[in-house]
Amino acid sequence: MSARVAVPKEVTAGERRVALVPATVAKLTGRGVEVVIAAGAGAGSFFPDDEYAASGARLVETAAELLRDADVIVKVQPPVPEETELLHAGQVLVCFMDPGHGLERVAALRDRGVTAFALELVPRITRAQSMDALSSQASIAGYRAVLMAASGLGRFFPMLTTPAGTIRPARVLVLGAGVAGLQAIATARRLGAMVSAYDVRPAAREQVESLGAKFVSLDLDASASGGYARALTADEQERQSALVGEHVAGSDAIVTTAAIPGRRAPVLITEEMVGRMRPGSVLVDLAAESGGNCELTRPGETVERGGVTVFGPLNVPSLLPVNASETYARNILDFLGLLIDDGALAPRWDDEIVTASLLTRDGVVVHEPTRAALDEFAVAPAKHHERDDRPGGDAKEAP
Numbered sequence: 001m002s003a004r005v006a007v008p009k010e011v012t013a014g015e016r017r018v019a020l021v022p023a024t025v026a027k028l029t030g031r032g033v034e035v036v037i038a039a040g041a042g043a044g045s046f047f048p049d050d051e052y053a054a055s056g057a058r059l060v061e062t063a064a065e066l067l068r069d070a071d072v073i074v075k076v077q078p079p080v081p082e083e084t085e086l087l088h089a090g091q092v093l094v095c096f097m098d099p100g101h102g103l104e105r106v107a108a109l110r111d112r113g114v115t116a117f118a119l120e121l122v123p124r125i126t127r128a129q130s131m132d133a134l135s136s137q138a139s140i141a142g143y144r145a146v147l148m149a150a151s152g153l154g155r156f157f158p159m160l161t162t163p164a165g166t167i168r169p170a171r172v173l174v175l176g177a178g179v180a181g182l183q184a185i186a187t188a189r190r191l192g193a194m195v196s197a198y199d200v201r202p203a204a205r206e207q208v209e210s211l212g213a214k215f216v217s218l219d220l221d222a223s224a225s226g227g228y229a230r231a232l233t234a235d236e237q238e239r240q241s242a243l244v245g246e247h248v249a250g251s252d253a254i255v256t257t258a259a260i261p262g263r264r265a266p267v268l269i270t271e272e273m274v275g276r277m278r279p280g281s282v283l284v285d286l287a288a289e290s291g292g293n294c295e296l297t298r299p300g301e302t303v304e305r306g307g308v309t310v311f312g313p314l315n316v317p318s319l320l321p322v323n324a325s326e327t328y329a330r331n332i333l334d335f336l337g338l339l340i341d342d343g344a345l346a347p348r349w350d351d352e353i354v355t356a357s358l359l360t361r362d363g364v365v366v367h368e369p370t371r372a373a374l375d376e377f378a379v380a381p382a383k384h385h386e387r388d389d390r391p392g393g394d395a396k397e398a399p
Contacts, residue, residue: 001344002032002033002034002343002344003033003034003071003072003340003343003344003345004033004034004035004036004069004070004071004072005020005028005033005034005035005036005070005071005072005073005074005336005340006035006036006037006066006067006070006072006073006074007019007020007035007036007037007038007041007057007073007074007075008038008041008063008066008067008073008075008083009038009039009040009041009063010041010044010075010076010077011077011080011082011083012077012080014314014315014318015044015076015077015315015318016044016045016318016319016321017044017045017076017317017318017321017324017325017328018041018042018044018045018047018076018321018325018329019074019075019076019095019325019328019329019332020035020037020074020329020332020333021042021045021047021325021326021329022042022047022051022052022054022055022057023055023326023329024329024330024332024333025037025052025055025056025057026055026056027333028056028333028336029055029056029057030056031340031342031343032342032343033336033340033343034058035055035056035057035058036057036058036059036060036066036070037052037057037058037059037060037066038059038060038061038063038066039059039060039061042325044321045321045322045324045325046321046322047325063082063083063086064086067083067086067087067091068086070091071091071092071345072091072092072093072094072336072339072340072345073087073091073092073093073094073095074094074095074332074336075093075094075095075096076095076096076328077095077096078095078096078097078098078102078105079093079095079105079109081105081108084105084108084109084112084114087109087112087114088112088113088114089112089113089114089363090113090115091114091115092114092115092116092117092339092345092347093109093114093115093116093117094116094117094119094332094335094336094339095117095118095119096118096119096120096133097116097117097118097119097120097359098118098120099118099120099359099367099370099373100262100369100370100373103370103373103374103377104377106359106360106365106370106374107365107374107377109359109360110360110363110364110365111363113362113363114360115347115358115360115361115362116358116359116360116361117335117354117357117358117359118357118359118367119131119133119134119331119335119357120134120261121356121357121358121359121367122134122335122353122356122357123352123353123356123357125352125353127353128353130330130331130334131331131334131335131353132331133328133331133332134179135179136327136328136330136331137317137324137327137328138178138179138180138183138257139179139180139183139327140183140316140317140320140323140324140327141180141183141257141286141316141317142179142180142181142182142183142184142187142255142257142286143183143184143187143320144316144317144319144320145180145184145255145257145284145286145313145316146172146184146187146188146191146253146255146284147187148284148311148313149172149188149253149254149255149282149283149284149311150191150253152253152282152284152309152311153170153252153253153280153281153282154280155167155170155252155280156169156170156192157169157170157172157188157191157192157193157253158170158191158192158193159192169192169193169194170193170194170252170253171193171194171196171250171251171252171253172188172193172194172195172196172251172252172253172254172255173195173196173197173198173216173247173248173251173253173254173255174188174195174196174197174198174213174254174255174256174257175197175198175199175244175254175255175256175257175258175268175269175293176198176199176256176257176258176259176287176293177197177198177199177201177204177207177208178199178204178257180257180286181197181199181255181257182207182208182211184255184257185197185208185211185213186211188213188253188255189211189212189213193253195211195212195213195214196213196214196215196216196247196251197213197214197215197216198215198216198243198244198247199215202217205217216243216244216247237266241268241270244268244269244273245270245272245273245276248269248273248274248276248277249273249276249277251277251281252278252280252281252282253281253282253283253284254269254281254282254283254284255283255284255286256268256269256283256284256285256286256287256292256293256294257286257287257293258287258293259287259290262369263290264290264291265287265290265291265292265293266293267291267292267293267294267295268293268294269283269293269294269295269296270295271295271296271305274294274295274296274305274306274308274310275305275306277306277308278307278308279306279307279308280307280308281307281308281309282308282309282310282311283308283309283310283311284311284313285297285310285311285312285313286313286316288300288311288312288313288314289314289315292312294310296310297310297312298310298312299312299314300312300313300314335353335357338351338353338354339354
């Protein structure tokens with residue numbers, strides 16, 4: 001029996017991406033998979049309904065009709081309560097889940113018997129690169145962040161020679177050389193800026209320098225598993241602060257990307273450091289969703305202090321919805337290859353990618369850290385609610 005894959009319309013405010021684009025729908029239907037999609041689901045990313053229909057998808061008008069008989073539901077954002085209530089036992093859900101900041105949602109999916117996969121949990125191994133949605137979206141965020149910085153800065157990025165004299169290039173500092181940071185470096189370099197970058201993982205030096213940027217070095221190693229970084233000790237934080245502060249003061253534009261999965265983003269730039277920046281300088285904080293790398297960052301807002309503008313953008317990939325949807329859809333397509341075989345739903349339960357990304361199954365929270373957090377939540381819900389109210393999110397990038 002052919003598996004039925006459903007694509008709801010994203011309802012989270014500001015979300016313009018869609019989980020499947022017409023090209024990936026065509027690949028699925030070509031494999032014998034039935035695809036149903038909510039009417040207008042691709043409108044925010046400029047993929048019209050008629051293109052989905054031409055690719056073999058069946059369009060439906062209501063969420064209830066869409067989800068009722070679906071075997072697999074693919075989304076971008078986690079389901080809202082109204083969507084969760086429409087799901088039932090045996091269905092498979094694949095999307096970003098943000099389990100650390102949505103324990104009630106995880107519990108609801110568990111109680112409804114939904115098999116949920118969190119794309120944040122896809123392991124960073126070579127075989128899973130094509131399914132790594134965190135990286136695909138982080139790359140888009142890094143690119144867009146530099147454009148935000150360039151448009152907000154009151155000067156050119158490149159060096160220009162004019163009849164009135166030579167204009168020096170802007171000095172750009174990128175904090176965190178993960179996927180988003182490296183894309184930010186490459187984009188700033190393409191725009192002609194002088195770029196420096198800092199990362200607590202010494203292994204990042206080679207990648208930074210290969211892009212033509214200067215690596216800001218500090219004699220410490222905070223590398224952790226999965227390509228991320230561990231939290232720094234108090235002494236390491238003090239040394240880091242002194243080094244970063246020196247470079248912040250001389251920068252025209254700063255892009256920060258540092259985050260630790262499941263935790264608040266580390267504060268790398270204090271209010272005092274911002275006070276030493278030249279008026280007219282800008283800072284784009286890609287870690288705003290998990291609290292921000294700058295002490296002045298306000299998630300979703302733009303703050304000005306002493307002539308310095310601090311941007312705290314949320315859901316940056318959604319600002320480039322066409323390419324963000326295309327890359328995300330390819331991640332989904334490849335992940336579904338582990339769940340669907342010969343057109344039928346047949347998850348490879350012995351595959352390490354499947355087991356690592358599995359969040360709930362058969363009424364049980366399978367992911368151990370989430371289960372432990374949920375147990376704590378059950379004991380002290382008031383305390384957890386207080387913690388949950390912080391801006392949270394994709395912890396997509398680690399320094």
